[in-house]
Amino acid sequence: MKYFGLIWRNVWRKKIRTSLTILSVLVAFLLFALLNALGQAMSGGGAMTGAVRLVVIDKVSLINFLPLSHKNKIAQIPGVAVVSQQSWFGGFYQDPKNQFPQFPVVPDEYFALYPEFVMPEEQMEAWKNNRTGAVIGRDLAELYGLKVGDRIPIQSTIFTRKEGGRTWEFDIEGIFDTTDPKGGTALLLFRHDYFAEANTFGDGFVGWYTLRLAEGADPVEVANAIDLQFANSPNETETSTEAAFAASFAKQFGNIALIVTMILGAVFFTLLLVAGNTMSQSVRERIAELAVLKTLGFKDGTVLGIVLTESVLIMAMGGLLGVALGWLAGLAIGSAMAMFVPGGIVVSTEIVLLAVALMIGAGVLAGIFPALKAMRLSIVDALARG
Amino acid sequence: MSEALARLKGVSRVYQKGKERVEVLHELDLMIPNGDFLAIMGPSGSGKTTLLNLLGGLDKPTGGTVTVGGAELSSMSNNQLSKWRSTHVGFVFQFYNLLPVLTAQKNVELPLLLTNFSGKERAERAAIALDIVGLSDRAKHRPRELSGGEEQRVAIARAVVSDPTLLLCDEPTGDLDRETAEEILKLLQILNREHGKTIVMVTHDPQAAEYASRTLHVDKGKLESRAAA
Numbered sequence: 244m245k246y247f248g249l250i251w252r253n254v255w256r257k258k259i260r261t262s263l264t265i266l267s268v269l270v271a272f273l274l275f276a277l278l279n280a281l282g283q284a285m286s287g288g289g290a291m292t293g294a295v296r297l298v299v300i301d302k303v304s305l306i307n308f309l310p311l312s313h314k315n316k317i318a319q320i321p322g323v324a325v326v327s328q329q330s331w332f333g334g335f336y337q338d339p340k341n342q343f344p345q346f347p348v349v350p351d352e353y354f355a356l357y358p359e360f361v362m363p364e365e366q367m368e369a370w371k372n373n374r375t376g377a378v379i380g381r382d383l384a385e386l387y388g389l390k391v392g393d394r395i396p397i398q399s400t401i402f403t404r405k406e407g408g409r410t411w412e413f414d415i416e417g418i419f420d421t422t423d424p425k426g427g428t429a430l431l432l433f434r435h436d437y438f439a440e441a442n443t444f445g446d447g448f449v450g451w452y453t454l455r456l457a458e459g460a461d462p463v464e465v466a467n468a469i470d471l472q473f474a475n476s477p478n479e480t481e482t483s484t485e486a487a488f489a490a491s492f493a494k495q496f497g498n499i500a501l502i503v504t505m506i507l508g509a510v511f512f513t514l515l516l517v518a519g520n521t522m523s524q525s526v527r528e529r530i531a532e533l534a535v536l537k538t539l540g541f542k543d544g545t546v547l548g549i550v551l552t553e554s555v556l557i558m559a560m561g562g563l564l565g566v567a568l569g570w571l572a573g574l575a576i577g578s579a580m581a582m583f584v585p586g587g588i589v590v591s592t593e594i595v596l597l598a599v600a601l602m603i604g605a606g607v608l609a610g611i612f613p614a615l616k617a618m619r620l621s622i623v624d625a626l627a628r629g
Numbered sequence: 630m631s632e633a634l635a636r637l638k639g640v641s642r643v644y645q646k647g648k649e650r651v652e653v654l655h656e657l658d659l660m661i662p663n664g665d666f667l668a669i670m671g672p673s674g675s676g677k678t679t680l681l682n683l684l685g686g687l688d689k690p691t692g693g694t695v696t697v698g699g700a701e702l703s704s705m706s707n708n709q710l711s712k713w714r715s716t717h718v719g720f721v722f723q724f725y726n727l728l729p730v731l732t733a734q735k736n737v738e739l740p741l742l743l744t745n746f747s748g749k750e751r752a753e754r755a756a757i758a759l760d761i762v763g764l765s766d767r768a769k770h771r772p773r774e775l776s777g778g779e780e781q782r783v784a785i786a787r788a789v790v791s792d793p794t795l796l797l798c799d800e801p802t803g804d805l806d807r808e809t810a811e812e813i814l815k816l817l818q819i820l821n822r823e824h825g826k827t828i829v830m831v832t833h834d835p836q837a838a839e840y841a842s843r844t845l846h847v848d849k850g851k852l853e854s855r856a857a858a
Binding site: 253255532537538544623626627 | 678685711712728731739742787
């Protein structure tokens with residue numbers, strides 16, 4: 244600690260250079276924290292302990308449909324309180340960039356599955372009385388300025404109407420809120436019976452089933468029972484938690500873990516070059532000063548330690564700021580993507596510890612060669628060079 | 630003069646420059662008594678600085694022995710030499726060699742970082758050293774805010790702060806005007822006469838050498854003695 248003052252002043256010897264290096268470290272660790280948290284959110288959820296809802300998808304792929312006839316069989320399995328079907332509609336509102344989840348659902352069943360969604364009773368009744376009716380979440384209503392009574396056109400990228408065209412129009416009959424402070428409501432729900440009737444294909448099939456477990460039911464036993472029920476049938480199932488389902492969904496966009504690893508690999512390789520260059524310059528421009536320290540009696544190992552600590556300190560300053568910003572960004576993005584990542588995008592303790600280890604490792608790697616140069620320099624030669 | 634503080638016996642220093650063998654010092658013998666103020670003069674490349682480096686444990690002889698304060702430097706490891714330097718010898722350079730990122734006070738405290746003194750004790754001792762060189766009022770200034778003479782005073786304070794017996798000065802007035810140089814030389818005289826420091830000073834300047842108690846001339850790696858002024 245007694246060398247800290249010396250180290251701190253050396254770090255800030257060139258303020259602009261150090262600030263820019265810290266900024267590049269910050270960006271790298273922001274990406275590290277955020278992408279890892281995103282990766283965890285999309286690949287996690289394997290553990291079923293504590294799950295209240297399970298999702299049943301086709302065993303081969305999420306994009307394969309399941310027959311509607313599975314519904315009654317699932318409902319009869321002990322431990323299943325409510326089961327209902329959903330499908331990915333894949334539409335947009337007015338412009339392809341205005342994408343949000345839309346699901347054809349059975350109104351009563353859906354709201355029984357998700358009791359955190361609340362809506363006035365009269366709006367529910369109005370929806371149930373209008374086959375082309377839809378309800379939307381408060382977030383979506385605020386995002387596009389929609390209100391009850393509006394007619395909203397949704398352009399589907401997947402489903403064509405029997406009457407022709409892919410534009411589906413819905414009457415907004417209700418707006419629902421959520422009691423879950425971490426949950427988002429940027430979605431549109433419309434009636435499955437209307438969808439099945441007006442759609443050109445897929446009648447009798449659904450995207451997946453979501454079920455709510457009965458009080459005290461063991462999620463593992465229920466999941467196994469469902470999958471066993473459909474084993475060796477043409478439509479085998481895979482039952483998992485909602486988080487695992489979200490991970491399967493995300494895999495449609497690509498191998499998230501591999502993408503994260505590749506991006507971070509490139510970012511950290513560049514970071515090592517930037518930080519290594521900073522440390523090399525820093526040592527090169529104070530060869531005489533380092534020689535003076537050694538003249539005064541600083542041992543080789545102490546000089547090595549001082550230079551390495553400078554490098555780790557720069558990494559730690561940028562890294563900790565980056566992780567903190569990543570944590571904040573995770574909260575914001577997680578809230579906006581609550582439908583896809585129900586657990587939110589959380590920079591976990593594990594990610595923070597990994598980041599700290601990486602800061603130390605990258606700091607040592609970036610500083611080791613300049614530090615060795617400092618350690619090995621000959622006092623006589625360095626002083627003669629001035 | 631009292632007993633010997635430093636003794637060089639048959640000291641040679643040979644450098645290998647490519648295929649060429651350069652003998653900078655040749656079987657040199659020298660005894661420096663405790664309390665001496667010795668000036669070493671000679672032309673460029675005569676071996677003055679090499680001699681100073683050997684006395685300060687910054688370099689090792691290729692032949693002979695260097696003994697300072699009872700310690701034989703030629704047989705010490707690098708780490709042993711580092712530790713020895715931190716307690717037994719102070720260095721003053723021609724271009725001061727202060728750390729630009731530190732204040733005068735913190736520059737003077739540097740050698741004390743290698744001791745077990747607390748931060749408060751380090752600050753107190755550095756303040757005393759700055760007072761000895763007459764720069765108490767400049768303690769918070771950085772080197773770039775000081776004149777050349779003031780920088781050299783800070784360097785001298787840094788050299789004496791750990792109370793070494795031996796001060797090695799390499800052209801301490803080489804970068805200063807005449808008036809400032811005389812102030813520095815008088816300060817060195819005070820350190821020698823009143824504080825009992827043994828001083829070895831390498832210089833090109835005959836007027837600077839006059840402040841020493843005796844002068845030795847080095848030429849082609851050998852010593853020749855002349856009477857002190």
